[in-house]
Amino acid sequence: MKRCMESPVRSLGASVRAWVTLFGWSVVFCQTGIFCQRDAFCQEPGIRPDELALVKKAEAARVAAIEKVYGAVVAVYGADQSEGGGSGVIYDPAGFALTNYHVVAGAGNQGVAGLADGKLYPWKLIGVDPGGDVALIRLSGRDAFPYAPLGDSRTVRVGDWALAMGNPFLLAEDQKPTVTLGVVSGVQRYQPGVGVNELVYGDCLQVDSSINPGNSGGPLFNLQSQVVGVNGRASFQDRGRVNVGLGYAISINQVKRFLPDLLATRTAQHGTLDAVFGQRDGKVICHTLNLDSPAALAGLQLGDEMLEFEGQAITQANQLTNLLSTLPAHWPVEFQVARGETRQTIAVRLLPLPYGDAFAPPVEGPEDGQEEEKEDGKPDRETPRLLRGEDGFRPAEPGEIGDVEINRGVCELLLARTRQSLLAPPGEAFAVELHDTLLKDDRPVGEQTLTLARDGRLLVEVREGEARTRYGFDGQTYWSQRGVAPAVRLSPAEALAQPLLAQAAVLSRLLQPPAREKGKGSLLEGGDKVNGAAAFRLDWTEAAGRPAFLWLSSLPDAAEADPVRTLPVKFCVDREGVAPAVMLEDWRKAPGMLLPWRRRIVRGLSETPLFVLQTQECLVLKEVNDATFAAPQE
Incomplete structure (x- = not known):
């Protein structure tokens, strides 16, 4: 009689099941008192109360972390909800949300977005990054949206817990996201792209949290409720649709570098x-x-x-x-x-880096870095909805601004938030007086007194050796005076070209009423690097003067979780820093306003320092005579 032999795996599985069954009955017997006097196993104490308390505390913290950002997760659909679909995450209360480029490539340039409140909201495409598989959309339909703070992916370590949220298989008919928990399996992974420099996942995070079709574009959270990645790619067994524990997320630090370009309505390039x-x-x-x-x-x-x-x-x-x-x-x-x-x-x-003639990824995105193949063995590169030119829409040409009106609206929003950050709730202070030390090569060489009123008027008095220089703005006109020579009127362009005046004039201009910013000159160019971090670069050109550029802090400190906090960090009259640039640093609260206690004058891409103004004392002035800011009369 022929006898069949079980495979080692099957035999092992049967043994495991037997031991699990035996263990289960042992637990039952112990709980009912059977065998407890004779079985040494039953003599071992169970989990201690303090250990159980720790388990419950960890569970409560995990649930709280999910609840904190549950409402910020987006189910992304096309306009008719029949073509395309995926996930996203709102990172800004104004409705800006991140998703994958391959999601909007299938969904188109507009659609509807489902949130955990069960409602659908219209969304519109703002900018795309085909190279990094990222897109930015904006939801509308309410004054303020729930949002999730962006974290720091440099702090992610292998073994960290990772929460993936989204809309896998488009299951969420009630729009509530699905949550899966896993660990970070790898960092600084590289997944090659498709087409010509498209969908490249560089320096990405690998996780074993379940990421399935429909999860694309959704957030990867740490247990501090911070977005550390944007889910976008997974490996599937036998090229089917079953997750095997290999998911990849675009690092949020990469996304931060591209956000200014996306907000500028550009087709970003790497x-x-x-x-x-x-x-x-x-x-x-x-x-x-x-x-x-x-x-x-x-x-x-x-x-x-x-x-x-x-x-x-x-x-x-x-x-x-x-x-x-x-x-x-x-x-x-x-x-x-x-x-x-x-x-x-x-x-x-x-x-x-250039893209191909039609940067068109597969609608559902690549798997294992490969394109789907048709029966003839050739990649399926059918033009997705976004690039078909429907409704007369196509993304901007690579590197170009796609919609100037949207761009200007974003720019005005950034400047309004900057003013809100600079101007604390009005108090008794009418103006402040800063007493600064002028440093060159870290050595004191002079002094400066800066008087700045809440309405933007200013007076700068510089003493370097025997030299005395004064600059002012009376609300209408800039002026300068060297020594006892007659004061000279300056145009806004001339004023901003003087580093010692510019370090105060940029604050003055930001403190002035918002109406001054409307019109020609306020345009978001995109992103740049300042002090090693991403920043917005604005074309801040005066209507009748030379070019001027303002850099704003790109994103908030994740610990503060406040995306509406935007501060000026650099100013220059040219993009490349050939002319001296002003770096605004060490921001501190003063009564009635927020001020930079250190202003560095630098030059070039390397931001080589020329001199530094370091505040030593800040005095509050409850009133100032109008003559303080007026140009001296002959």
Whole structure:
């Protein structure tokens, strides 16, 4: 008689089931008192009250973390809810929400969004990043939306808990999101893209939280209720639709760098050095270089060894590729190379990577970095809804602003929030007087007194050695006076070109009524780097003067969870910092307003310091004579 042998896996499974059954009955017997006198197992104490309390506390914290941001998770649908679909997350009470590019590629440029309150809200596309698979939409239909704060993906570690929320398989008929809990399985992962530089997942997070079709674009949360990633890709067993515990999320720090471009209604592009590095003898060596590229013109040569990029030591060529894939076009970078015994630090802006003729991903996004294949073996690249030109709409050409009116509206919102941050609730203070030390090379060389009124009028008095200089703004006119010479009237453009006046004039202009910002000049150009962090760059050109640019802090400190807090961080009369730029730092509360206690005057992409104004004392003035701000009469 022939006997069949079970596979080891099946035998093991049967054994496990037997032991589980035996253990279950043992628990029952122990709880009922049977065998308790004879079985040593039953003599072991159960979970202690203090241990149970810790378990319940952790459970309560997890539930609270979910409840805090549950209402910010979005179910994204197309206009007729029949084409496209996915998830998203609102990060701003004004209704701005993040999702995947491949979600809106299928859904189109507008649609409806479901929230946990069970209601559907209209949404409209603002900007797209085909290279990084990110899109920005804006919901409408209420004054303020629930939102989730954006965290810091640099703090994510392997083993951290990870909450994925979204609308898998479009199950949520009541619009309430599905929540899955897992751990971070890997960080700084790289998943190749499709097409021409599209859907590249660089420096991404790998999680075993269940991510299924429909989860695309939804948030990945830590247990502090902060968004640390945007879910977008998963591996499925046998190319079916069953999750096998391999999900990938775009790091939120990458998203932050691209948010200003998305808010500017741009089709964002990723950056390149226009050079290729490879591994050779344990070193990362430049083996291909466009000799007309900014990097080559700044000193990079074939055969150079990459030592450090953006403050990180480079030991692998793949590491450099991973880092570069997360940076926008025109992003300023600094890196160090070695050529023999020579070390050189190079600062340049990245060039844009091109897209194909029609940047069109598969509607449901790629799996395992591959495109879906048709029966003929060729990738299915059917043009998705977003790129069909329906209703006369197509995303902006790569790198271009798509909708100037929306852009100006976003710009005005940012400036209004900046004023709200600067102007604390009115108190008794009419003006403040700052007493500053003027520093060069960290040595005191002079003093400054800055008087600034809540309505924007100002007086700057600088003493450096025997030299005396005064600048002022009386509410209508800027002026300057050197020593005892007659005062000279300045146009707004001339005033903003004077660093010592500009460091006060930029605050003065922001304190003035919002009506002054409307019209020509206030346009959101996109993103830039200031002090190593992402920032909004605004074209702040005066209506009848030379160009002027203002940089605002891009995003709030995640610990404060307040996206409406926006502060000016830099001002210059040119984008590249050829002229001296003013850095506004160390913001502190004063009665009636918020002020920067340190103003650095810098130059160039590397923000090389020229001199510093450091506040030593801030005095509150309950009243100031109008003559204080007026130009001296002859």
